[in-house]
Amino acid sequence: MTSDVWLPFHADEIKGLPESLDYRFWDGGQEFPADPADCVFYVVPYMKPPAVGRRPMAEMTSLRAVQTLSAGVDHVQPGLKSLRPGVQLCNARGVHEASTSELALALILASLRGIPDFVRAQDKGEWRSGFRPALADKSVLIVGYGSIGSAIEDRLVAFEVARVARVARSERTTARGPVHPLTELPALLPEADVVVLSTPLTDSTRGLVDADFLARMKDGALLVNVARGPVVDTKALLAELDSGRLTAALDVTDPEPLPLGHPLWQAPGVLISPHVGGPTSAFLPRAERLLVKQLNRFVNREPLGNVVLTTGT
Numbered sequence: 288m289t290s291d292v293w294l295p296f297h298a299d300e301i302k303g304l305p306e307s308l309d310y311r312f313w314d315g316g317q318e319f320p321a322d323p324a325d326c327v328f329y330v331v332p333y334m335k336p337p338a339v340g341r342r343p344m345a346e347m348t349s350l351r352a353v354q355t356l357s358a359g360v361d362h363v364q365p366g367l368k369s370l371r372p373g374v375q376l377c378n379a380r381g382v383h384e385a386s387t388s389e390l391a392l393a394l395i396l397a398s399l400r401g402i403p404d405f406v407r408a409q410d411k412g413e414w415r416s417g418f419r420p421a422l423a424d425k426s427v428l429i430v431g432y433g434s435i436g437s438a439i440e441d442r443l444v445a446f447e448v449a450r451v452a453r454v455a456r457s458e459r460t461t462a463r464g465p466v467h468p469l470t471e472l473p474a475l476l477p478e479a480d481v482v483v484l485s486t487p488l489t490d491s492t493r494g495l496v497d498a499d500f501l502a503r504m505k506d507g508a509l510l511v512n513v514a515r516g517p518v519v520d521t522k523a524l525l526a527e528l529d530s531g532r533l534t535a536a537l538d539v540t541d542p543e544p545l546p547l548g549h550p551l552w553q554a555p556g557v558l559i560s561p562h563v564g565g566p567t568s569a570f571l572p573r574a575e576r577l578l579v580k581q582l583n584r585f586v587n588r589e590p591l592g593n594v595v596l597t598t599g600t
Contacts, residue, residue: 289325289349292582295332295356296575303579305586315339323347328585330354330578331363334566341366350374352591354581356574357565358383358435359515360595361488372599377581380434380593382573387564388438391483391513392446394536395422398509398558399481423447428479430454430495431486431514432466439483452479456491469495476503481511488515498523501533509534513564516541521551528554538564 291309294301298310308328311320315332323346331340333356344350344366352375355363360378367376397403399420408415425448429436432453440451440463452475453461458468467475469491476482482504486492496510496519504510504527512519516539527533534556543562545551551559577593584591 289327291321291325292328292330293320293326293343294330294578296578301575301579303583305583307586308582313343319343324349326350328352328354328582331356333357333570333574337362337365345369352377352581352585354578355379356382356570356577358387358433359487361515367596367598370598374598375591376595376597377591377593378595379574379577382570382577383565384434384438385569385573386567387435387485387513388442389567389569390538390560390564391439391485391511392442394511394513394538394558394560395481395483395509398511398534398536399425403558422481424449425480426450426452426478427481427483428452428454428475429483429485430472431484431492432461433485433487435513436483436485437461439485450478455486472500473503476500477505479505479508481509484510484512484514484518486514486518488517493517494520496520496524498526501527504533506532507534509536511536513538515539516543525550525554528556531555536560538562 290307291311293311293313295314297312298304313320315335323343326347327349329347329350331353340363348371350370353363354377356379358379360376399422401419404415423446427443427448429439429451432455436453443451453466454469454472454475455466456469459466484496498520501523510533519541521541524535528535536558538560539562540551540559545559551557581591
């Protein structure tokens with residue numbers, strides 16, 4: 288029976304991995320570390336083009352689990368059709384909450400307080416003072432209230448916001464209050480000063496932020512996207528930015544990477560970071576803890592955590 292595990296990290300650098308497995312280091316290079324047919328547990332290389340991570344999957348005929356190191360799994364899902372039934376796909380819930388929620392707050396604060404303008408003025412040696420909006424007393428709407436959305440609210444508490452409204456695919460109640468279903472978004476959008484997107488990319492969220500969604504946002508509101516670029520209709524957002532009615536802070540874009548000369552680069556009122564919500568010093572220790580936990584469960588035939596779907600079901 289094969290026991291190969293493909294890891295994008297060197298196994299000898301991770302404490303606590305079960306010794307009964309054979310670890311093969313592969314971080315997306317051209318050469319495979321072993322026969323893909325012998326791989327039973329595949330950890331997808333992190334921050335590589337989607338086609339790279341999917342490349343060996345069709346040959347992984349013994350595969351039992353695919354583990355991503357990202358919260359989203361949309362980049363590997365096209366490769367699932369080549370896998371045998373019963374393969375479990377697991378995401379990295381618990382790995383990116385700290386980093387992504389930090390960035391969401393950084394983008395909100397930088398946009399509201401005008402940090403990009405200060406940096407540009409500093410480059411010119413100019414002292415530009417002025418009155419800026421605060422996050423305090425603002426109403427914030429979080430669209431996509433999973434573990435990352437919850438972590439964003441954890442960090443908002445310290446900033447004396449007036450209200451946090453929460454939206455997810457389905458309605459539920461949390462210790463902090465109700466989570467509204469997506470169907471209630473139209474009624475919630477006009478009340479929000481800041482709208483934060485932290486939803487996964489699915490068929491139901493692709494293009495969710497369209498012209499109608501944006502038109503319902505109040506004048507002067509800020510849109511923050513730490514989810515996926517295609518959640519937002521770029522053309523519709525550009526129209527609102529160009530009019531000056533809305534502002535935006537985007538860690539993800541559509542297209543991505545944003546090409547040279549794209550109008551988003553020069554749109555008024557937009558702050559762009561190059562998809563850096565996850566890759567920080569907080570990533571590696573949390574990713575290693577996840578892999579140790581998952582692989583020990585795997586060898587002990589215990590249920591894996593973070594299972595998003597199982598092929599063939």
